[in-house]
Amino acid sequence: MIKVLVIDDDFMVAKVHAGFVNKEPGFTVVGVAHSASDAVKAATALSPDLALLDIHLPDMNGLELLQRLREVQPELDVIVISAAREMDTVRKALRGGIVHYLMKPFSWDDLRERLKHYAKTYQPLHVLRDKELEQADVNLLFGMGSQSRRPLPKGCSAETMSLVESIVRQTPEPISATETAEKLGTSRVSARRYLEYLAEENLAQVNLRYGGVGRPERRYSWNG
Structure with missing residues (x-):
């Protein structure tokens, strides 16, 4: 569960934002703060x-608070939600290292889109902090996930590719095209096309199983 702290000086606005967050699966609001001093205390606790x-x-500019929050909670991620529209x-x-900048007023779908992006990209990096990342992981973090892959082979669908990815990810041992x-x-031929695509994109690793007569069997495991 991703723990969220809502920081806004307007009590009603903060309540609405907290309600939005609690509607999104995988997120829970653990605290609400209406001033910078309260935010620092909440982040610490x-x-x-x-x-x-x-x-x-009321007591500190949010950009200054951003740096203060990082002092007490170095791995805290931040989405700025503000009516401020000045380029400066x-x-x-952005230079302070925020995840997103969302301008008021906004819809539930606007916030939900950013929360889902955060859950998909930034949050896994906390879980995998001791793991060496692949280029695909870094591309995803910088918003290049969709551009980092070649188009699917002719006749392949994105829906089936998603299923194949899920199968390879969730199978503890290398899996064959037949399986x-x-x-x-x-x-089997269709399954292998998807598996080979993942291997060519360095998303899956090919493992050769020797035994019997003929060429070794190609088995695939998630490269992560």
């Missing part, structure tokens, strides 16, 4: 993973 930060606070403010926020085809309910 609650160790949130993510903060929704307003720029305009946005630039400073993958059985899970998909498709032909």
